[in-house]
Amino acid sequence: MRVRWSLLLIPAMLVFGVFYLIPMIIFALSSFHPDLGLGRSGDIYTLENFARFLTDQFYLLVLWNTAKLSFYIVIISLILGFPVAYFLARSSQKVTRVLIPILVLSSFVTLVIRAMGWVVLLGNNGLVNKTLLLVGAISDPIQFLNHPRGVVLGMVHYVLPLMVLAIMSVIQTIPRSLEQAAENLGASRLHVYTRVIFPLSFNGILATSLMVFSLNMGVFASPLLLGGGKVYVFPILIYQEIMAKTRYAMGAAMALALVLLVLFINMLSVAIGNRYQAPGRRAL
Amino acid sequence: MRRIPATRILSILFTMAVMVFLVSPLVPVVASSFSSSNIVIFPPEGFSLKWYPNIPANYWRSLGVSLMVAGLTAIFVCLLGVPATFALVRGNYPGRNFVRALLMLPLQVPLVVSGKVVDFPLLWDAWIFINCSKKPFDDVRVRQAIAYAIDYNKIIKDIERDLVLPLYGIIPQGMMGYNPKRFRYQRDVAKAKKLLAEAGYFNGFSTTLIYSPERRTEFEQESVLIQSFLKDIGVDVEIEKMAYTTQLSRQVAGNFDLAMMHFMAGTGDPSMLCHNYLPPDVPHGSPQYSFRWRNERVIELLHKGITIPDSPEREKIYAEVDDIGIREAAFIPLY
Numbered sequence: 130m131r132v133r134w135s136l137l138l139i140p141a142m143l144v145f146g147v148f149y150l151i152p153m154i155i156f157a158l159s160s161f162h163p164d165l166g167l168g169r170s171g172d173i174y175t176l177e178n179f180a181r182f183l184t185d186q187f188y189l190l191v192l193w194n195t196a197k198l199s200f201y202i203v204i205i206s207l208i209l210g211f212p213v214a215y216f217l218a219r220s221s222q223k224v225t226r227v228l229i230p231i232l233v234l235s236s237f238v239t240l241v242i243r244a245m246g247w248v249v250l251l252g253n254n255g256l257v258n259k260t261l262l263l264v265g266a267i268s269d270p271i272q273f274l275n276h277p278r279g280v281v282l283g284m285v286h287y288v289l290p291l292m293v294l295a296i297m298s299v300i301q302t303i304p305r306s307l308e309q310a311a312e313n314l315g316a317s318r319l320h321v322y323t324r325v326i327f328p329l330s331f332n333g334i335l336a337t338s339l340m341v342f343s344l345n346m347g348v349f350a351s352p353l354l355l356g357g358g359k360v361y362v363f364p365i366l367i368y369q370e371i372m373a374k375t376r377y378a379m380g381a382a383m384a385l386a387l388v389l390l391v392l393f394i395n396m397l398s399v400a401i402g403n404r405y406q407a408p409g410r411r412a413l
Numbered sequence: 414m415r416r417i418p419a420t421r422i423l424s425i426l427f428t429m430a431v432m433v434f435l436v437s438p439l440v441p442v443v444a445s446s447f448s449s450s451n452i453v454i455f456p457p458e459g460f461s462l463k464w465y466p467n468i469p470a471n472y473w474r475s476l477g478v479s480l481m482v483a484g485l486t487a488i489f490v491c492l493l494g495v496p497a498t499f500a501l502v503r504g505n506y507p508g509r510n511f512v513r514a515l516l517m518l519p520l521q522v523p524l525v526v527s528g529k530v531v532d533f534p535l536l537w538d539a540w541i542f543i544n545c546s547k548k549p550f551d552d553v554r555v556r557q558a559i560a561y562a563i564d565y566n567k568i569i570k571d572i573e574r575d576l577v578l579p580l581y582g583i584i585p586q587g588m589m590g591y592n593p594k595r596f597r598y599q600r601d602v603a604k605a606k607k608l609l610a611e612a613g614y615f616n617g618f619s620t621t622l623i624y625s626p627e628r629r630t631e632f633e634q635e636s637v638l639i640q641s642f643l644k645d646i647g648v649d650v651e652i653e654k655m656a657y658t659t660q661l662s663r664q665v666a667g668n669f670d671l672a673m674m675h676f677m678a679g680t681g682d683p684s685m686l687c688h689n690y691l692p693p694d695v696p697h698g699s700p701q702y703s704f705r706w707r708n709e710r711v712i713e714l715l716h717k718g719i720t721i722p723d724s725p726e727r728e729k730i731y732a733e734v735d736d737i738g739i740r741e742a743a744f745i746p747l748y
Contacts, residue, residue, distance in 0.1 A: 246438030
């Protein structure tokens with residue numbers, strides 16, 4: 130019995146190994162070669178790319194800003210996404226049949242098309258600013274485009290459907306009878322949320338948040354299109370290093386540093402999550 | 414009937430607001446496809462269906478290819494993923510959690526890193542487009558004379574400070590179809606003058622060179638250098654500096670003689686670069702068509718090149734396209 134199940138993994142692992150793992154290893158190794166510029170790299174192994182990256186204030190600052198931005202986006206999309214996920218999880222099929230396709234559809238449209246829509250809506254003469262000016266909520270147009278505000282908005286929009294769908298499936302696993310029991314015992318609605326639903330869905334929320342965080346750390350299309358080159362995130366730096374400066378080894382070193390940082394943050398969060406969980410309810 | 418609690422109403426309103434937020438960027442895009450206006454504004458001006466019949470036939474074919482790729486991917490992923498899921502859930506063997514974590518890796522590794530894995534050669538190119546359908550450039554000898562007049566090494570050494578490689582053809586080094594032994598124009602004033610004389614331009618002629626400094630600041634100096642190179646063979650060049658959008662619209666309209674261009678060829682495959690050679694009226698034709706040059710053999714080769722998989726035969730096709738473009742001096746590759 131034991132052998133048979135593991136055999137089923139072979140095709141998937143083969144494809145994964147050849148098309149993902151091996152290229153990743155090649156890429157990781159290329160970051161240890163000296164970068165000679167113009168797409169050339171030396172044959173010897175060295176840590177100079179990493180040393181250059183770690184001693185450059187600009188790179189580190191951008192990396193820190195990217196992590197901050199990603200964190201804000203996770204928090205905002207949690208605040209927006211959790212109530213919606215709860216609502217959908219507790220709604221009848223009639224409601225979900227209409228709303229879930231909207232969620233999926235909006236997440237399937239490519240980033241470029243979405244960015245185009247945002248540019249039209251959020252420009253200084255766009256619908257949003259015009260409406261706000263008309264009702265007198267603001268006296269000058271709010272700058273969204275070419276500003277971190279627009280980038281955050283675009284990225285929240287990008288990750289929100291994912292967040293909602295993932296958290297929804299977690300909440301669906303919590304029996305409604307637990308909520309009813311809490312209410313019968315005199316808990317207010319707020320208490321039901323904070324004492325029953327939130328602790329029980331904590332693992333799922335943490336896992337989803339980490340996935341969204343990782344996603345944000347690697348996105349460069351939104352910041353590029355909505356930030357107008359004024360919002361520097363780390364993936365844009367990597368993109369420029371490779372495409373504009375053609376420093377492949379340096380770009381690989383920066384990318385590897387990003388991967389390691391993201392993996393480290395994920396592992397740390399899982400460890401923290403496990404500490405605050407009863408045994409047998411481990412995160413991830 | 415049960416009263417709907419206030420929290421329920423609140424959460425309905427909240428959910429609706431989030432849904433509106435999710436749909437909002439798509440609304441102006443969909444709406445402007447029905448707009449009669451040429452620019453994307455919201456709310457749109459006027460209703461029209463004029464854009465839909467204008468979708469080029471090859472876009473529909475691309476849609477078909479996308480559908481096919483998506484369908485095949487889904488089938489393939491199911492064939493691999495479903496058995497693997499059974500193995501991960503039902504199986505009990507050492508290393509199961511490790512395999513599971515490994516398979517989750519692509520979700521955790523930032524997208525830009527996965528993209529890095531697909532590496533391709535340096536593809537920033539600088540060219541001079543020649544308006545091959547306009548007199549006197551419709552004569553291949555005139556175009557060759559221009560190619561012989563330019564001192565490529567001087568441009569690369571003096572202005573680019575040896576940070577770029579000379580190009581000599583449409584296909585850059587490292588791309589499929591690159592032939593290291595391809596023909597190279599080198600500065601040869603006597604030969605250039607002879608070619609001009611054969612074409613009937615004993616005393617040269619006057620022409621214009623357009624460029625946009627915002628595209629590449631080095632063009633400021635390089636255009637002057639090119640002006641002096643062409644002066645040596647009796648061709649008077651008037652340099653016109655303009656905004657990039659103006660230059661593009663003039664190229665699309667064919668309203669230019671010589672035009673300097675700096676751009677990045679989007680992919681590592683030669684087809685994308687070479688398809689610029691295709692006139693707009695043939696399948697996969699380039700809508701910009703800045704070459705204004707038509708060569709039936711090149712059209713035939715390029716149509717064949719995109720239908721066959723990578724092979725020595727395909728390599729030969731693009732090498733031949735490159736060679737024809739060089740011999741015909743369809744444009745001036747700088748670096």
